[in-house]
Amino acid sequence: MINILIAEDHQMMVDGIKAMLANEPAIRVVAEASNGIEALSLLEKNDIDIVLLDINMPVLDGVETSKKIKALYPMVKVIALSMYDEGALIYSMLKNGVKGYILKNIGKERLLEAIQTVYDGENYFSDHVKDTLMTSMQPGKTKSSSEFMVKLTRREKEIINLIIDEYTTAEIAEKLFISEKTVETHRKHVLQKLNVRNTAGLVRTVIQKGLLD
Amino acid sequence: MINILIAEDHQMMVDGIKAMLANEPAIRVVAEASNGIEALSLLEKNDIDIVLLDINMPVLDGVETSKKIKALYPMVKVIALSMYDEGALIYSMLKNGVKGYILKNIGKERLLEAIQTVYDGENYFSDHVKDTLMTSMQPGKTKSSSEFMVKLTRREKEIINLIIDEYTTAEIAEKLFISEKTVETHRKHVLQKLNVRNTAGLVRTVIQKGLLD
DNA sequence: CTTTTTGTCAGGGTTTACCCTGATAGCTCA
């Protein structure tokens, strides 16, 4: 019997997954969480084999949650669920000990395959995900920074959030009681880390890769 | 018997919806489409009562698809499925004759309720969606433009796509063989239509509301 | 206990975005 925890904030998706697994006698969905915090507390109370973890969740996102699961419950296996197949995201999830990475547009068969494979101690990644990871690992594409080093500091995330909410550098400086020059420096660092040219690229990347909390 | 077409690009979500409806003898899912174009062609071949239409789809998005469904198959009822409860989006879907608007985090009971209600000729909107619409309709919040007029022209969308891809005004002008002044004008119009202050807000809004093709 | 990272700030500069007013031509739909 494989005990599963579903961590996913869209009820419709949760029901969908449950329905896919309903006729499988070997699999039992024993808990559901709608954010990372909830997932962690449910892991404490239940005996879980595999966590199906949505990457884009409020409160505590997939990246952070998987990191904590690895630290607190190393025996629990995590399969990441995602809308996109972003190289950077896959890579950082891998570093967090995730055992599988599947896209939300897969069907029942693939889902069962993924669960069984991971339960048996192997890794499972959709073909498309593999391709993406291979591509983003190729030299040349990933020169110095970009793709991999997507570690933003707390302050940088704070400032990015304000940028996305249409605050200007001057307004951010005022709000955080720091100099405009400091805000400019943070912006500059974020542009470099994300390997983008301007605010448009910054906002797009941050939203699409789900780099915020 | 209620015949349903599901138009949704995430297979997992499709399976979820189908599973929710599986034990309902009065409801039958007769067709599935993964984009707007497909949905339209399936409507031609099948006898459909209700379309469950995802708003964020590639190729032909929910707004455009609902418009065409209204024009070509006025008897078919459309229930919009969305991740977000954006006032502007709800309003434009309403104008396109959509009969229901539900969020993807609802459960089985609500979904059945929505289908039955719409089939009976009434409208169905989640409470949360209603609140959002009411709020966004209140005077003061919605002065002159904003919120409602989310109609972007073809050229504007084209330029927005380039902005998101980090092209500058000068580069866009060169690429499209038009003056920088013209590009500036388009940018200005888009900022006004979306009621945002700068590029950051533009990119965020466009991505989050799924206003692009 | 040293090295790295993070967060802070400055001068001085270029480039890009944003704002205002005003204009023209073609297309579209009532």
Place this chain on the structure above:
DNA sequence: TGAGCTATCAGGGTAAACCCTGACAAAAAG
């Protein structure tokens, strides 16, 4: 057929973002 929308362009701005170099202290990591 005429009003409205779309797409085009200009002059002449101001505001904001981006770039370069360089610096220092506190915190975190090794």
